[in-house]
Amino acid sequence: MKFEPQQYRIPDVSMQPFIDEEEIHDILRQAIPEKERVKAIIAKSLDKQRLSLEETAVLLNATDPEMIGWIRQGARQLKERVYGKRIVLFAPLYVGNYCSNNCRYCGFKASNKSAIRKTLNTDELIANVKALEEHGQKRLILVFGEHRTYSAEFIAETVKLVYSVKKDHGEIRRVNINAAPFDIEGFKTIGESGIGTYQIFQETYHRPTYKICHPSGKKADYDYRLTALDRAMEGGIDDVGIGALFGLYDWRFEVLALLRHVNHLEACYNVGPHTISFPRIQDALDYDLDDQYQVSDEEFTRLVAILRLAVPYTGLILTAREPEHIRREVLAYGCSQIDAGTKLEIGAYAENPEVDQNLTKEQFKINDDRTLNQVIDELIENDYIPSFCTACYRKGRTGQHFMEFSVPGFIKKFCTPNALFTLAEYIIDYATPETAAKGWRLVDQSIDEIEDESYRNKVRDRVERIKNGERDLYF
């Protein structure tokens, strides 16, 4: 059967499942990576156009090293041309690891009797948020197991509490969430607490694999999870993040399914996801899957480059699951956000900051355990501008990533100066002397590069105000 581009067998109806496995397999089977076609598809992406599933499948099927080189180079070019040098930083904060599901890859699964279970109480939560603020974090993602304890009301109260915690110049300016799916009412409650992005990963879009990986608990319901973000949208949360856990099933299938999810949200709600995550399976306590679909480093970095080209205006999130050298490479392909200073052990930011990972208290193993300052230092060394900017979210400029990409001059006018303001705050309040020296050089040089003189002076003036003690300045 031959497909017309973007004609789906399952139509995009809100709240209805939209993944047709056979369709995705057919698209993959029919995509032939001829050189001229591959070049044309990359050129289309560099022209800032979204790729269709068929076009993306052509890139996914390319195995010729020369073509793979073009794909990687294309992603690098797109990043340089469009996004510039900013990398947004955040930290995950695990609030509780009680869970009634049995995801076979996860250390928090209910059947794992060696897991040490805990939910942060109010004092512990405050202590952890303060500890994060003391390092300079401004953006958090709160992570929860799936358990009746973590109701929508509990999550909403937790969010409000996190926003209320201040330490010296420290404050959390954006709280994102990664938690179980809710009904529309639940999403309303959570949305009203002022969250940034609601993130939920389908893990695998392949139904038979999903069934194997999620044998019991509420998460065993594939469709309820697949339609979670439809309910979030209906409940008023229009800033959402999707993701697939790479290593459960064929990575090519998952990339196309992620795009299918993007298309579904755009078709039904006129807004795509703010971010896509692509966690790769890591070791965990009681890990219970074979490695048939393991994704190699080469495949992983390639799939990120392909995702970048396929959805040029969607944020890509890379986490500390990946080791330093992979993070470095993948950053060049246009990831927009990374975590840093990450600790997964519940309560560890306040209690055990120096202690190594203990998998009885953690969901999985991470491979980049550098401090926030170390990561910032390396970013600056590599000519990136670390950013804690939260301006768009607080100014109500929704669809931020889309605007960055599509509104001419948006990055120059808003994103770069705002990144510099948050970097200046970080340098003054938290950086080591060596990082501070490098940081100021970068700030000064970046200001000098602003072409418009009056704008350049405005930015310089604000940095001076920050040096004089003002905080939280943004355009």
Ligand code: SAM
């Ligand atoms: N309980 C919530 C849920 O399942 O949606 C929160 C999810 S969990 C705390 C965040 C994500 O971590 C999961 O969605 C999954 O993709 C990922 N994850 C779980 N086990 C993992 C492992 N062994 N290696 C890497 N990522 C893992």
Ligand code: SF4
């Ligand atoms: Fe529970 Fe989430 Fe882990 Fe599944 S991935 S066992 S739902 S914490």
